[in-house]
Amino acid sequence: MSDKWWHSAVVYQIYPRSFADSNGDGIGDLRGIIEHLDHLEDLGVDVVWLSPIYASPHDDNGYDISDYQAIDPLFGTFDDFDELLAGLHARGMKLVMDLVVNHTSDEHPWFVESASSTQNPKRDWYWWRSPRAGIAPGAHGAEPNNWGSFFSGSAWKLDPASGEYYLHLFSPKQPDLNWENPEVRDAVYAMMNWWLDRGVDGFRMDVINFISKVPSLPDVEVVPGHLFGDGYPYFGQGPRIHEFLHEMHDRVFAGREDRYLTVGEMPGVTVEDAQLFTDQDRAELDMVFQFEHVDLDHGPGGKWDHRDASVLDLKRSFGKWQKGLAAAGWNSLYWNNHDQPRVVSRFGDDGAARHQSATALATVLHLQRGTPYIYQGEELGMTNVPFQGISDFRDIETLNHYSEAVDVLGASPAQVLAALRRTSRDNARTPVQWSTDANAGFTTATPWIQANPNYTEINAAAQRDDPSSVLAYYRALIDLRHREPAISEGSFEMVLPEHPQIFAYTRTLGDRSLLVLVNLTGEPAEYGLPDAAEWVDARLVLTNLPGAPAIGEGHLAPWQALVISR
Template identity: 75%
Template structure:
């Protein structure tokens, strides 16, 4: 594929509500981000992706948008936004906005009009259906089909005024837009162009592969022990998804040059589909977020049903995506985001080996083929949170799951809490840990969600000044991508494929190569140097535990990661 600027770029995700609070109201804001732009510049990232800052009732922390062309007063003003954009551009960084157009808030004017009557011109902008045949509206089982919401309960909400139900794959306050209606698509494209004209540099598109539904909305198959049907065959990568994304590209980006970035968040996407989505010849999106690797520790019961993911699981899955998109498509590389628990607690060791494991996991991810994404605090090795009671949580998904599991299904409260502590999205949403002071330096007020107590030892103040910190290692990884064409554009090949502890691969381009060796366990790992022909005399270019032994020694210390170069 043709060289693109984002092949050597690194993206940093800011969750504004939790990043930095400038006015003491306990909620992060745009001015708080502005105050830390030099921190981002020091880290070396190229792009900042902002989670939603639009007007919202905040039922789902801003992913329920009531006005796409307004800044929520919680976060600031358009003057603040323009200053942030100018500050990023002045430092050589780009700004990518979150695009949430599978659904709106039920307080968006479009939905208010749509819900006002069955013959309103915007009625067909959303998915409305009467009660199931033979049922009266409001009766148990009267929902138009058996789909369940991602946030627990049915995916349908009765509107008493019109006596019909509307579809919401997420919260009942997040009604799904009907992309079959060309007026909906035109309104979305107009809004996107409006933001690009203001100077933003692209979009991260929330659950964008859900926008095309099978229009007769059939029942899904109910899994054993389940309450609702599996609807995913009817909205994941739906029948018109490629048509819609190509149309979006043509109506929004064609003729604007190549400075923009588009990434589609696509739960359930396959390698074959991702290759098609990201093939430049198809003009859809630049890259996708897939979920296979962060679903590896989910058991048969879903995300709350934990089963450990092995090193073999991780490297085989990530390598399959490296190989599957080679030569045509492009990977988004991530361990963390606002929806995932902290990686050092999930796949690493957040105790004795926190620093080493955070560095090792970062090394493995950042040197693959693709564009790496750093979620705020990941570069510090921030960990999951010791939530004590259900009252410590704020996330609607977590709270709804607890209510359903405990009150309806009768599961033991402590078992449900244990699953929430491990997997809840709130693990990623506690305040960014700036200092060892009160509230981790996030706010002078009372934070909307409590800071992790370990901010006393894990914080930016300490790490920026420490040459052996996780922050310093992430800086080195980002720098290596910037200056190495091998990292940015080289081929990928998995080595030591069956080793149960070591994740190892090579990157090669025009006669130059890198070898990445990482022990992703807390025990020493031995390997056969003969399997790494030609690397015996190679020199380390990056390590996470100081001086490293050579390949010929055939041993890695617990959580040791070493990068060798030749050619």
């Protein structure tokens, strides 16, 4: 058996501004979380990952941090934080903080100093460069290179006072830190240790594979029809990334690894990269968030260019990662987070089969080898939102894309809005649906973003005591992971790999085997197991459709999930 406690753990992500509002200002806060700790305990989760609660101007909803060692008054005080931490620990849960150190806010004192003078000692804490020769500063093409920002436009912003540009892979209010400078790394490690000393139990590290850049910051090819290029080849898995993460481990976690959880968000990471990052002998990270499966429905034009992702696409992606990290490393398992649309709307059926597809998708995910992550409201089967117009959206990425696509590139507003409704991060950021009270029971005021109108049907109060609810099914999945070593520690083997409807696999530890069979479509599915005789005397462990086809009958109802054991 592994000595890694997080192999059997389940993590729950809280996006604080949308979780629960305790003081009637329309924005979720720490006391709102405290008031719902019983919900988390009843669900059975082991770890809470808290999206940023630090001081921030909130240009990107707190992922632009102006003080890493202060609680934003929007969310509460350190007294509230300490009470939350104590409440989680008293219930046997751990707290993981969001670590955002690829960039800071432009209002962070470090950047304020850096921008104050080209001679300031902190000038080299960020990426400053002169404009291209022969082009007027501020004009298109004067930027130090042709990289685009993830939030549209150039990745460079001109500082008129000095005549130089600074790099921002995200918003202009999120300047990138220069990790080449050892003083930057010293300051980050000191801050991390400060939080661990306060009692937190680890970190989820935002875009941590971007912290090492190729220092020359070279130009890239620009795809026709785009204004800027993708600089990822020069900042994703940069030349010193493994050195930096190993140094972080030594300076922050060494000697106490068994207590803490470290997970790195890594857009674009490959299986081969992840093997290195998560191999425990290398002492870098416990696990990474990879994006392959949530990029499957992105077309050639990126996330706003939708393509259908098939069951085979999903199986091949998950199967590749399971195989790749089987010998060394560990998987993070997720469908949803604050940056992804709701899975039941994305890969399921958010209409008549919402319950069935939500539980089918949950089964596929939670019983694989790895640590499952639940995003707030996922355990209720929350869906995407019927946004009416651009004024309904709040997300900076969404608003910037609409402005660039419509106002600069001349795209059809109706077509752009259709893409936003499907893919916008705001789908994940509407209030958690607690009850049928006004605003889904989230707040007594006007919420910062409107609740999904289907809260009258989909809410925690209606599901809490319903044994047939999505919530009850999530409880059962979590309980199964906790009590079944074959789920937390067993091997993974794909079954029926080319079946176009059924996602099936086994989990085996010693002489104990479980078979997971899930129909991920809205049509009945026929199947034949290659080793059917071995499962003749199998017993039912879990199903999302009681009364549907049983073990060994060779067919599954639409969205049916069966877990059997021998």
